[in-house]
Structure formats: structure tokens, C-alpha cells
Amino acid sequence: MPVFTPPRRLLFGPGPSQIPERVYQAMSQPIVGHLDPFFFDTVEEIRKDLRAVFGTRNSFVHMLSGTGSSGMEASIANFIEPGQKLAVFVGGYFAERMVEMGKRHGAHVVRFDKPWGETASAPEAAEFIERERPNVVAFVHAETSTGALQDPLSITGPAQAVGAITIADCVTSLGAIAINVDASGIDVAFGATQKGLSCPPGLSPITVSDRGIEVLKARKSPCSVWYLDLKLILDYYEGGHRYHHTAPITSFYALREGLAAVREEGVEARFTRHKQAHAVFVKRLEAIKLEMFIQDPAIRIPSINTVRVQEGVDDVKTRKRLINEFGIEIGGGFGPLAGKIFRIGLMGPFANEENATMVVGALAHCLRE
Ligand SMILES: Cc1ncc(COP(=O)(O)O)c(C=O)c1O
Numbered sequence: 001m002p003v004f005t006p007p008r009r010l011l012f013g014p015g016p017s018q019i020p021e022r023v024y025q026a027m028s029q030p031i032v033g034h035l036d037p038f039f040f041d042t043v044e045e046i047r048k049d050l051r052a053v054f055g056t057r058n059s060f061v062h063m064l065s066g067t068g069s070s071g072m073e074a075s076i077a078n079f080i081e082p083g084q085k086l087a088v089f090v091g092g093y094f095a096e097r098m099v100e101m102g103k104r105h106g107a108h109v110v111r112f113d114k115p116w117g118e119t120a121s122a123p124e125a126a127e128f129i130e131r132e133r134p135n136v137v138a139f140v141h142a143e144t145s146t147g148a149l150q151d152p153l154s155i156t157g158p159a160q161a162v163g164a165i166t167i168a169d170c171v172t173s174l175g176a177i178a179i180n181v182d183a184s185g186i187d188v189a190f191g192a193t194q195k196g197l198s199c200p201p202g203l204s205p206i207t208v209s210d211r212g213i214e215v216l217k218a219r220k221s222p223c224s225v226w227y228l229d230l231k232l233i234l235d236y237y238e239g240g241h242r243y244h245h246t247a248p249i250t251s252f253y254a255l256r257e258g259l260a261a262v263r264e265e266g267v268e269a270r271f272t273r274h275k276q277a278h279a280v281f282v283k284r285l286e287a288i289k290l291e292m293f294i295q296d297p298a299i300r301i302p303s304i305n306t307v308r309v310q311e312g313v314d315d316v317k318t319r320k321r322l323i324n325e326f327g328i329e330i331g332g333g334f335g336p337l338a339g340k341i342f343r344i345g346l347m348g349p350f351a352n353e354e355n356a357t358m359v360v361g362a363l364a365h366c367l368r369e
Helices: 021-027 037-054 068-079 093-104 122-132 152-161 210-217 230-238 249-265 267-287 315-326 353-367
Strands: 060-065 085-090 108-113 136-140 165-169 188-190 203-208 304-308 341-345
Touching (some): 037 060, 060 068, 060 249, 068 093, 068 136, 068 165, 068 210, 068 230, 085 122, 093 108, 093 136, 093 165, 136 152, 152 165, 165 210, 203 210, 210 230, 249 267, 267 304, 315 341, 341 353
Parallel strands (some): 136 165
Antiparallel strands (some): 060 203, 188 203, 304 341
């Protein structure tokens, strides 16, 4: 029987990111049942480590069975009741996805638009929220499609002032960048396993503030998605692990191990390492006369570098060469940025000076005819 052998890639794209060997090893361990006391202990270990990565003391921390989009859908479906107003800050592809989900779950969606790659300033956010007075405000912390980082405080302060619940998409930031859920005043934050945490895709960590839980419990209508109903999931924790669905055990093993690696390194040290790798990347890039897409260094996502594609360069051909000659995967742009940017991730084990230097060198090589 032929052995299944996927190619070995170096994952420098916007995600999934490179997976450490110890995570693969954890995934090959025998599974237990999802109602086994060993599994309950594993769940508690994961929740504890996730609190440190999210920067929260929230009692509600959970790992949804599904990719990052399940966290987005759960956040919107659980905190919007039909006809309520959802305000979304839009400056890229993933915020557009939130708008679409809001409409599908019966929200009256209002949007604050910036060109792709820009973020809302504090006065802009305050003016919009005060004018619209929404029930829920949603934004993308790190917009993977553009490389721009939104300051949460610009949005959460005004949202709290009008009594709105805030939802932050932290799919790209979780594990690579400080989110500080509590200090940032975010009510609902969700992420994914396949980027800053360097695990395979498949789970969406989510946390909800006590205020958010009160709002959830006071809902008048049932959540529009049974599978992602956080009230039912809360029952699992408050009701002695009552069965809701069969957890994907192997994905939990992977996440446990990925988080153990984060804990051993130290959360702050990990965030600092990502920032340092980013600084080296930018220096090397500018040394070969290439340009970052995001002009303002203060709003660049450290773990996903977006680089302008120069005039006359074929981005698809360049990315193909990187794969064929070096086994390196990077991302391209899409939507209005199709053909205009490269998206280069420096995440998890790849976020260091050597890799930042190496990937810029490989890119420079592939840009030469
Ligand atoms: C910011 C952001 N939000 C949401 C998602 C959706 O996550 P997933 O593809 O894991 O469903 C992504 C995926 O890249 C993302 O980058």
C-alpha cells in the first residue's frame, strides 16, 4: 500500500502556520472518550492556558468545535436577537464576513467603512457609535487580509458608554499578539488554533465577559444556531459536563500541547519574539527596496507582514517559484488587494530573526528574473 506523504512545506503564509513536532506527537496519542475524567482535566488545562493568552480572568472560556469562522458565527448568533442593531467596523475581508453573518442572523447591520488597510481612529469610532447607538459592536483586531491592527480601546470605550456588547475577531492575534481582553474591555473574543498558536485548524477558542454572560442568559429568543448555542454549551460547564456534542479529542490534544509550549516560553516572551521577528523582517525588506503595504508602523500586525507587489511583478508566478524552489508558502492579496500585496506570516516557531532574514532572501531571489 503506498504511504500517504503530503509535501513538506515551510508555512510562511497568513495561516495555517508551522506546527511544532511535539504537537504532531500529541495528536498521535490514543483518544479517550469525551466524557472521560482525563478529558475533563485536559479541557480545564486548556482553558487555564487560554486565559493567559487571551489576557482574561473570565470564567467562560471555551473551545468551539470548528475553525475561526465558527467563533465568528457563535459570537454574532448568540449576541444578536432579531432586529437588533449590529455595528461593524470594516476595513478588510473578514469584517465583511461579519457583516454577512449579521444579516443572516437577522441583525440590522450598520457599518463604518475605511479603505482596506486602514483602521478606525478613536474619534471616528466614538462618533459612529454615539450616532448609531447599536446593541452590539464588532471589529477585527488583526485583519489578515490587509495586515492592519485595530486598537480595541478606541472602540470598546464608546461601545460601553452606550451599553453595547463588543465582539473582537482575534483569529490572527491569538497566541502571537497581546489582546488583553480584560484591560481592553472586550466582551466577546474568539480566535483560532492554526495561526499564533501553531496548531492545526479545527477549534475556535472563545471567551465571554461576565456582562456578556448576563446578556446571553437574558436572551428572549433562542440562538439561531443550535450547535453554537453558548447557553447550551454553558450547561456543559455548569451542569456537570452534560453532553452537548462529541468533542474532537485529537484537536484538543493538539491544542493542549501547543498551549503548553506557549506556557513554557512565557506569554509575554512569545509576544516580544513575534515583534522582534517583525522588526527584522521590515529592516531586511527595506534594505532590498521593497515596501510594507501598511504605511503606519503603529498599526502593522507583527505576525503577518503585508508587502507591496512592485509594478510589473507577477505575484502568482513569484509565489509559485517560492514553492517550487524553496518549498515556501506565502499568501497573496484578494479582493481589492488581489495582485497588489504578498502576505508573509512569521508565526509560532517561525517568528525569529533567522527565518525573517531567510524568507526575505528567498523572496528577493524569486523576484529576480
Ligand atoms: C481575521 C480572521 N477572521 C476569521 C477567519 C476565519 O477563520 P477560519 O478560516 O479558521 O474559519 C480568518 C481566517 O484566516 C481570519 O484571518
